[in-house]
Amino acid sequence: MVPYPPPDEVGEILITAAEIEQRVAELGREIAHDCADQVPLLVGILKGSVLFAADLMRAIGGPVEIDFMAVSSYGDATESSGVVRIVKDLDEPVAGRHVILVEDIIDSGLTMTYLLEHINAQGPASVRTCSLLAREGQQAPEVQLDYLGFEIPPAFVIGYGLDVAQRYRNLPFIAVYTGE
Numbered sequence: 001m002v003p004y005p006p007p008d009e010v011g012e013i014l015i016t017a018a019e020i021e022q023r024v025a026e027l028g029r030e031i032a033h034d035c036a037d038q039v040p041l042l043v044g045i046l047k048g049s050v051l052f053a054a055d056l057m058r059a060i061g062g063p064v065e066i067d068f069m070a071v072s073s074y075g076d077a078t079e080s081s082g083v084v085r086i087v088k089d090l091d092e093p094v095a096g097r098h099v100i101l102v103e104d105i106i107d108s109g110l111t112m113t114y115l116l117e118h119i120n121a122q123g124p125a126s127v128r129t130c131s132l133l134a135r136e137g138q139q140a141p142e143v144q145l146d147y148l149g150f151e152i153p154p155a156f157v158i159g160y161g162l163d164v165a166q167r168y169r170n171l172p173f174i175a176v177y178t179g180e
């Protein structure tokens with residue numbers, strides 16, 4: 001049997017499954033509190049946010065809907081190029097809705113900045129931003145995050161939705177990627 005994950009590609013575990021579970025529960029309570037009279041629409045950004053968005057939705061407890069967008073940023077695997085292209089748009093109109101954009105990680109902030117503009121142009125009642133992770137020393141333009149799970153040091157990370165070339169999304173923790 002080939003070991004999975006390969007031990008030489010998974011480095012230090014920065015955030016354990018238990019820590020993720022606890023933080024997602026806190027964020028869910030916070031969002032439920034802030035959305036007391038609303039039915040928020042979570043917009044998960046495929047594919048990295050899938051695990052986070054699903055767990056967050058359960059943690060919210062109150063009424064909540066979910067939709068997904070897929071974007072691709074041109075460039076190689078471990079660096080964002082800053083050019084964002086929409087691969088899958090929203091299924092339903094967001095005019096008048098209370099939208100919460102749900103990302104896996106904010107690096108340069110360019111993906112989130114682009115999506116904020118895209119949603120804002122459609123006349124939502126409000127737009128808020130939520131990311132599981134943000135990398136310290138984030139580049140301009142600065143994204144205002146309404147909800148943040150964890151700040152992480154400037155290493156490339158995998159697990160809990162985050163990938164390298166589509167792999168490692170199913171790891172239950174966030175770890176430093178130590179492969180090529």
Ligand code: IMP
Binds near residue numbers: 048106110163
């Ligand atoms: P940004 O547009 O530079 O903020 O990049 C955000 C996107 O880059 C995220 O949605 C991820 O898909 C990807 N990304 C950035 N850093 C990592 C990482 O450490 N692991 C996996 N994906 C990452």
Ligand code: MG
Binds near residue numbers: 047048163
């Ligand atoms: Mg990705």
